[in-house]
Amino acid sequence: MRVIAIANQKGGVGKTTVAMQVGAELSRRHRVLVVDVDRQQSTVWWAENVRDGxxxxxxxxxxxxxxxxxxxxxxxxxxxxxxxxxxxxxTAVLETVLDAADFALIPVTPEPLAVEPTLRTLSRLIEPRHLRHGVLLNRIDPRVPNQLETWQRLLDCELGVPRLEAHLRQYKVQLDAPVLGQLVTSLRRNRRTEGPIADIAAIARELEQLLAPAPAGAW
Ligand SMILES: Nc1ncnc2c1ncn2[C@@H]1O[C@H](COP(=O)(O)OP(=O)(O)O)[C@@H](O)[C@H]1O
Ligand SMILES: [Mg+2]
Structure with a gap:
């Protein structure tokens, strides 16, 4: 069993989106449990909107x-x-989750105001626990020139925090998903949905690789 905490003390960066969508994608190949410890219970609301189960x-x-x-x-x-x-x-709730986690996935949006709370989450809560972690860039807008590269460079070179290679772009499909109760696993593939489906698939694959047991004899 691998427990992945989706965490960032900054609100609105995509924690709930990632929990639900990546959970759905991973459930194609694994037995998955999604847990909500958030008092706002966004996943509960989303789950209630899902019609096909x-x-x-x-x-x-x-x-x-x-x-x-x-x-x-x-x-x-x-x-x-x-x-x-x-x-x-x-914070106490988050600390209890992090104590039980094998990995912390930290979504962050490409906004200057998201940087400080994200770094604080890392330095105060994640790094002292020596918990493996990776930052996930979310809401990348492909129409903004070089946004992805600029933020990747910021994380890699200036802030020196580990990140996933995969990222999630900004899509209306993701914005509408909670209210429509949509998960990537139930979306019909078309021009509008192929981007979000591919992004979530790439994140799930990378998590699988990061959390795979080390091959025998690797050490
Ligand atoms: N990649 C994305 N594209 C478009 N909208 C997104 C994306 N990720 C998150 N959102 C929207 O941004 C808002 C905040 O996301 P949410 O997952 O609730 O963040 P958090 O759980 O960190 O507060 C929600 O309205 C959500 O639908
Ligand atoms: Mg949330």
């Missing part, structure tokens, strides 16, 4: 202690994705 198991409005109990019970999930709160008042 969720492709993963879902546990809404959970106390974060349930994560350590999942392990004790030997729960039968390969991946557990945890959507966490984005406000500073809920």
């Amino acid at each position: 969720l492709p993963f198991d879902f546990a809404g409005s959970q106390h974060p202690n349930m994560l350590s109990r999942l392990r004790e019970l030997g729960a039968d999930y390969e991946v557990v994705l945890v959507d966490t709160p984005g406000s500073l008042e809920d």
Whole structure:
């Protein structure tokens, strides 16, 4: 069982979007549980809007202690994705999740105001735990020249934080998804949906590689 905490103390960077969409994509190949410990319960609302049934198991409005109990019970999930709160008042909740996590996925949007809270989350909560982590660029706008490259360079060279190679572009499909109850696994492929489907698939693949057990004899 691999527990992936989706975390950033900055709100609105895509934690809920990533939890639901990447959870759906991973559920094509793995037994997945998506857990919501956020008081805002955005995933609960989203899950209620899904008409054709969720492709993963879902546990809404959970106390974060349930994560350590999942392990004790030997729960039968390969991946557990945890959507966490984005406000500073809920730091205790986030800390309990991070204590139980194998990896922290940190979505960030390409806005100067997102940088400081993201760095604070990393330096105060993630790095002291020596928790493996990766920043995920979200809402990249392909119409803005060099936006992706500029932000990749900022993360790599100036801030020196690890990031995923994959990223998520800004799409109306993603904006509408919670209210329409849409997940990438239920979208029909067409010109409008192929971008978001491909982005989420690339993120899921990279997470699988990052979290795969080291091949025998690698050490
Ligand atoms: N890649 C994207 N393209 C378009 N809209 C997005 C994208 N990612 C997130 N959003 C939208 O941005 C808002 C905030 O995203 P959300 O996942 O709720 O962030 P958080 O959980 O970090 O607060 C939501 O309205 C969501 O639909
Ligand atoms: Mg959220």
